[in-house]
Amino acid sequence: MSDRYRPQVVDHLVRPRNTGEISDASGRGESGDAACGDVACFTVGISDNVLENVRYKVYGCAACIAAGSALAELVEGKHLLDAARVSKACLEDALGGPLPAGKEHALTLVLDALHKAFEDHWNRKAGDVLDAHRERGAGGRSVVAAMSGGVDSAVTALLLKEAGYDVATVTFRLHDGERGSRSCCSPDTVLFARDTAHRMGLPHFTLNLKELFHRRVMQDFVGSYSEGKTPNPCVACNAHVKFHASSFLADEIGFHHVATGHYARVDEGPTLARPVDESKDQTYVLWPVPQDLLSRTIFPLGEYRKTDVRAIAEERGLAVAYTPESQDICFIPDGDYRGFIRKKVAASPGDVVDDEGRVLGRHAGVVDFTVGQRRGIGVSAPTPLYVSEVRPRSGQVVVGCRQDLEVREVRVRDLNWFLDPDQAACVQVRYNGSPVPCTVEESADGGWVAYLDEPVLGVAPGQSAVFYTGDGERVVGGGIVARSSS
């Protein structure tokens, strides 16, 4: 019996429910590929977050047709939050039990198509306003938790659920280099996150942010490098993408809070504060989150150590097969960011010069250099040489000895203050750096200048400068390093 279809499957095959297509649908989703032999297509009519109408079409094996029919029947009339909670296990129950061995992909396929229809619905609603979105504040106990498929975000959702929150999860499609991108279904990261959410009984949504991410993060990343700067794409994402999108979805489904798996805390102000696990501190990349969004944000992991988080995941039986952690830049999975930039912009060779303009050698392109860099300069010298400045216009890379890198004055732009700038007592200019005591002063051009009490080596324009309170615990504000000098 195990390799034969149950009567319920045959019934759905011969008398499929909810077939067809809605012409004025709120969303349309397709999964699979004719070249794989299975294609599922769902159209949905959504009004006030209720799935009033669901229609599906399938080209594929009997299991796919039956699963599509059962799913459409199961979710029609449901609130979106309940529909987005329907898991492969629920679908199997509706079909009378497990499908024959080798047919499980049918469940994944039709769920993926339905979820892509939801995604299309959200993306249509978001339109162009997504990155400008601000609305409701904190209050109730409902939260949209961003899920990447990794252990941190999974435990975030779990902790919130256990704390009594209504939790809806969301995974963002940010770029095309996602793990396991195949022609069939979504990339493995999305499918894995959906499975994880469903195992916890939580609704899962996806949002397609590729255009926004490309415009606000990837283009900026490439552009900054060609301007001789050293950008931090996580900062750009936190400034424009992740929190705005979570917040948009929360507003749409009437939820109050948003949450991510970052290691940070939200303190009075509101402002950011260092997490319990200081070795995982992410306040340095969170400074650009707009304060009104931060006011509705929860970082549950700020109270935990990473080892605790792993223990919780294991204890609660969360599958953590995918831990896309410790990737510096998510859209460059192999870590070769120079190679990535080279593919986008043509390298223009130029001179390697000393601080008096004497030519010491040639280089293949300014994108290969970052202030403070020691390796790969290609000029031999009696003492080690460091890049002290990159001049994209003239194509010059200025090198000098270690002392030439010393910086006492850092000019900062694009500031985001959480607290009164007077409280800024020290500044951190590097992800794993220590805060250095400083005094700050507003400059005529609208930026700020930090005068450091002690010199710092190699402050690269494009990196973040984050100001902390005197005890070093709370973020006063942050900005982008425009320029530094000795």
Added chain:
Amino acid sequence: MTEPVYLDNAATTPLDPRVLESMLGHLGSRRGNPSSLHAFGGSAREAVEEARDSVAFLIGASPGEIVFTSGGTESDGLAVFGLAGSAGTEKRHAVVSCVEHAAVREAARRLEFEDFEVSWIGVDADGLVDPDEFDASLRPDTALAAVVWANNEVGTIEPVPELAEICAAKDIPFHADAVQAAGRVPIDVSQTPVSTLALSGHKLYGPQGVGALYVREGVSLEPIIYGGGQERGLRSGTQNVAGIAGLGTAARLAREEMDDHVAHERALRDRVMAGIGALPDVFVNGHQERRLSNNVHLTISGVEAESLVLFLDSLGYAIGSGSACSSGGHKASPVLLAMGLPEREAFSVVRITVGKDNTEEEVDGFMGAFSTAVAQLRDISPLYAG
């Protein structure tokens, strides 16, 4: 519901009651081992030898040239590995068509792992091997060549007599898989110089689990199973006496009744073809004339094969699917891909194979069910615009 209608005779045929009758005497308590000297053994031996005569009669062979096996796959394997194994060490090349049954195809692939070079002979859009291309790929170091007599999927009948002549002239052993052809196409090994030829019981209204390999006198084969030296040492192991007796009866009936069966099948097949012609976007695969009398192989645009097969199954009609769907996605048939069918269409193929017991009423009922199922599955298909 009425009795389901069976239209998948290329997968297996029903067992002819006369065949069953001839087997029963060997399934009771009074049975012997054909190798034993006593009376029990003697009567078992007689049954096996009588069957050998019948199988030889079907294809114009001498009884001594028939080796009983466990079925078509073993016969093909014994031929491919046996010919390869008995060839000189300097002969490490094989010529094999791209439209072989898996039994030959996979055996040849296995040879590739054993440092054999295999020249895979392509086919035209109808599935036919080109004798000139075949000829050109034969080499002095060719150990064997193999081409199926009639393809099991699309039913195209290959020019095997011509190919066998080409090989004979060059003294290269030639194997023909005649599992689907036997009983439908006249086969006479006294006229067609094949070296080996595979047969199966259950495609001839005989029992499953029994087959035969014709091995021309003088052709040397390396066995693949060793033991007591039964079947002239080519297939050790106590014979499946009841199965062999059944195969013998089936072979005799196939020879005696072939003309009637073929005429009956052809009439039913053409009735299906005519009905298909009225449906939009349904195409017949394989050669229009040079095809098995019982075979209709179709591409149905926008409909996935498994869903159609199961839909029809629920309506009481059994047909074959031309592709298999599994967790790794669908697997397109290598035969169809070799014929140039695009991969995305290779999942929309089914095979209808009639048999001697089918009736016109059954075929007419099937056509009604078929058009209903196709229409409904197309209605929900995102790949059919119709």
